[in-house]
Amino acid sequence: MNKIKSIILFLIVLVALLQAEDTKKYGEEITLTEKTKISDIVANPQDFVGKKVLVEGTVVNVCKKRGCWIELSSDKEFESIRVKVQDGVIVFPMESKGKTAIVEGEVYSFDYETEVECSGSDCEKSEEKNKECEHHKKEIKTIYQIKGFGAEI
Amino acid sequence: MKWRRTIRVIHRDTGYIVAVLTIIYAVSGIAVNHIDDWNPNYIVEKDTVTITPLKDTLLTKDESVSYVLSQMGILDSVKSSFRPAPEMVDIFFVGKTISANISRGEVEIETISDRHIFKESNFLHLNTPKKLWTWIADIFAAALIFLAITGVFMNKGKHGIKGRGKWFISVGILIPLIFLIFYY
Numbered sequence: 001m002n003k004i005k006s007i008i009l010f011l012i013v014l015v016a017l018l019q020a021e022d023t024k025k026y027g028e029e030i031t032l033t034e035k036t037k038i039s040d041i042v043a044n045p046q047d048f049v050g051k052k053v054l055v056e057g058t059v060v061n062v063c064k065k066r067g068c069w070i071e072l073s074s075d076k077e078f079e080s081i082r083v084k085v086q087d088g089v090i091v092f093p094m095e096s097k098g099k100t101a102i103v104e105g106e107v108y109s110f111d112y113e114t115e116v117e118c119s120g121s122d123c124e125k126s127e128e129k130n131k132e133c134e135h136h137k138k139e140i141k142t143i144y145q146i147k148g149f150g151a152e153i
Numbered sequence: 154m155k156w157r158r159t160i161r162v163i164h165r166d167t168g169y170i171v172a173v174l175t176i177i178y179a180v181s182g183i184a185v186n187h188i189d190d191w192n193p194n195y196i197v198e199k200d201t202v203t204i205t206p207l208k209d210t211l212l213t214k215d216e217s218v219s220y221v222l223s224q225m226g227i228l229d230s231v232k233s234s235f236r237p238a239p240e241m242v243d244i245f246f247v248g249k250t251i252s253a254n255i256s257r258g259e260v261e262i263e264t265i266s267d268r269h270i271f272k273e274s275n276f277l278h279l280n281t282p283k284k285l286w287t288w289i290a291d292i293f294a295a296a297l298i299f300l301a302i303t304g305v306f307m308n309k310g311k312h313g314i315k316g317r318g319k320w321f322i323s324v325g326i327l328i329p330l331i332f333l334i335f336y337y
Contacts (some may be wrong), residue, residue: 060243062237065192071237077214080237091281094195094265098232098245 027090028150030054030104038074038081045144055103055146056079059096059153067091070151072101083148096153105148112141114131135139157309164303171296178293181278184271194272198264206258217242221253221260 032054041048041055057072060080069084070092083103085092116139184193204224212220221242232245240256248307253260276282280290305314305322314322 057162058233058235058245060237060245064195064197065188067194077236078238080235088279091279094197095248097265100233 021095023152025153026092026153027085027148028104030102030150030152031042032104035102038072039061039076039079041081041144041146042074042076042079045107045109049109049144050106052104052106053146055083055105057081057101059092059099059101062092062094062096064094067093070096070148071101072103081144081146083146083151085148085151087132090151092153099153101153103148103151105146105147105150107144108147109142109144112143114139114141158305160303161307164300164307167296167300167303171293173298174293175297178278179276180271181274184275185279192268194268196266196268198266200262200264202262204253204255204258204260207255211253212255214242215257218244219255220255221251225251225260266310274282 032052034054035056036048036053038055038057041053055072057074057080059070060073061071063069066087068087068091069082071080071082073080083101083105202225204221207220214234214236214333217236218231221244221264222224222228229246229249232247234245235243236318237243240254242253242255244251244253248265250263250265251260252263277286277290305318308314308318310316312318
């Protein structure tokens, strides 16, 4: 009986020690050593599409319900990039917010249809144009994200 | 019959072992089933306050942070900060995020706390730890199959599978079948 108690106690201590780790690993091991600046990706995203990158930044937002994405701040102000992971494979906790993360993943893009309100030169005097302006105008936007494979936060 | 007595004993003891895990998985199952209606892991509370607007967008990030903190009288230690736009600043604390629009003087405070029991249950149920837990989850699943099968054959006579049991089994078969017919 004492042996069982000791084993249970050992397991509790082990779990507590593992929990106390400063840096937590998510998903696959990071293999790249050279970091890519997020600002470089944001400046020329098309050059990076399909390429594996290692990026570092502060976690400025986290998917609240599923932990399926994080947003990393760039090395330049007012910029960030989203890291999307496969649902359930990696789950980022909300406690990650404000922490520094290193992420390995692949840059990818997708088109997104969005509605924008007509303004300025879009709103011409012609009746047809005005009708268009009454409704929202559809616009295709290309979004660039990183498909995350592994992370350390 | 002797085999019936044996499976009753194994069923009972297996039941004791998996009782807590079954409750954990069931609680988490209900919690994540309604993920569109609530957050099963965290209690997220939002509050808005106002500060004196400042039109000067030439402030540095640190100056923006200091301004917001002084306006709000916050002394907590800051984890980090981020400026999504010149007039905006996000300040991160442990369990709290402050998002301020300095030029409008609008501040949103988001407080996050764990939804205990549910968060831990979801962690295990959704196999977030992976590794060894995958094996435990597989063994647990196998134990549930074993409990289901032994449960069916545990009793004999009018309360057994040949008696009223066959009707209850039929209901159990019909429930998924009907849903598959109509929704699949």
